[in-house]
Amino acid sequence: MIDLTIPPPAPVHHYWPWIVSILLIGITAWGLYTFFVVPILRKRRIHASIPYCPSLLLPPRTHQYDKNLSIASHRLIHFSYRVNLFHLTCTCLRFRRHRGLYPPNDIRRLCRHLRRELQPTAYNQQLDELTRGLLATRLTDACYSREQLSRSEIIVGFHPRSSIVRVYTFRKSPVDPPGGPFTGPVHKFTYNYHQDIWIYGEPPPNSEEVLAAISNLMTANRARYPQQDKLPLLRVENLPTPIPANEAAQTVRTRRERILSANPSTTPLEKP
Ligand SMILES: [Zn+2]
Known part of the structure; x- marks a missing residue:
């Protein structure tokens, strides 16, 4: 006698939702780590290392340099930064994240935009x-x-x-x-x-x-x-050396x- 019953369908394994979820979680974790955790850790490390690292201090600039200059980004079209040579400040990301942490007149504040604007000045020649x-x-x-x-x-x-x-x-x-x-x-x-x-x-x-x-x-x-791991605990004074001007x-x-x-x-x- 022929068995006419239809066999039950094979179970379908839906892997795609899992794969997509794992990918999304991975991308989110990478983004959080890269754009939030790394900058915070780096900021803390720079802040903590400042007292231990010798550096050089630029001589102060006169007030004639106290103006905000707009300087075009060389990477991003239609994008510019504001640079102030008196205060040694810039609105670029690198300055806001790291270089701006250094003390006033410290050479480590100089991002590429500040260096580019300083170079043709009379101050630089001094x-x-x-x-x-x-x-x-x-x-x-x-x-x-x-x-x-x-x-x-x-x-x-x-x-x-x-x-x-x-x-x-x-x-x-x-x-x-x-x-x-x-x-x-x-x-x-x-x-x-x-x-x-x-x-x-x-x-x-x-x-x-x-x-x-x-x-x-x-x-x-x-x-x-x-x-x-001991960086924030100890404090020593390591004052920057002024550059002769x-x-x-x-x-x-x-x-x-x-x-x-x-x-x-x-x-x-x-x-x-
Ligand atoms: Zn800059």
Whole structure:
């Protein structure tokens, strides 16, 4: 006898709602973490590290710079930011999130918009050449220190817990003596402290003395810098160092001009 009963339909598994839900939860969690948690954590870390990181203070600007300038975004069309060179403020996201946390006149406040607006000013020309060379590059380090060597000067950008160290100093020009002082243009040299190598293979002039200065600086600041979880508990004063300006910068320039004039050569000098 033939069985004419219809077999029950196979159960249908509806996976799609689950997959879509998991995707939505994942995207929401990623968005919350990226756009809320990370900025908050970073803000807290910067705030807590300020007292432990040495830095450089720009000389104050006169009130003639106290005006809001509109500067076009180079990434977003029809978008602009308001920049004030007197207060060193900008309305860009990076400034509002991070750079604005640093104290007044601290060089770490300078976002790309502030740097771009400062560069053509008379104020910028009053700064010494090494500082101008530093401000021509992105200021990405947590700590900055100016170190006087026997016959030259360097600015070191670093973080006590990082192995990357950036050194801003003058290149050696063809007419300079081997031990300095050096009169070439300011250049950024990058050093890996753990691996003991100059990245891109190029050491600065008088690199032995530079390395000794880096070693002293890193040793002192690492000893002072607490572990991350202890950052808010300890408080030490690490006041930023003022950058020489006006008369002091003129003295630096005069010294360099004297060096240049004392080294007559038929070889054209690199533009300082
Ligand atoms: Zn900005």
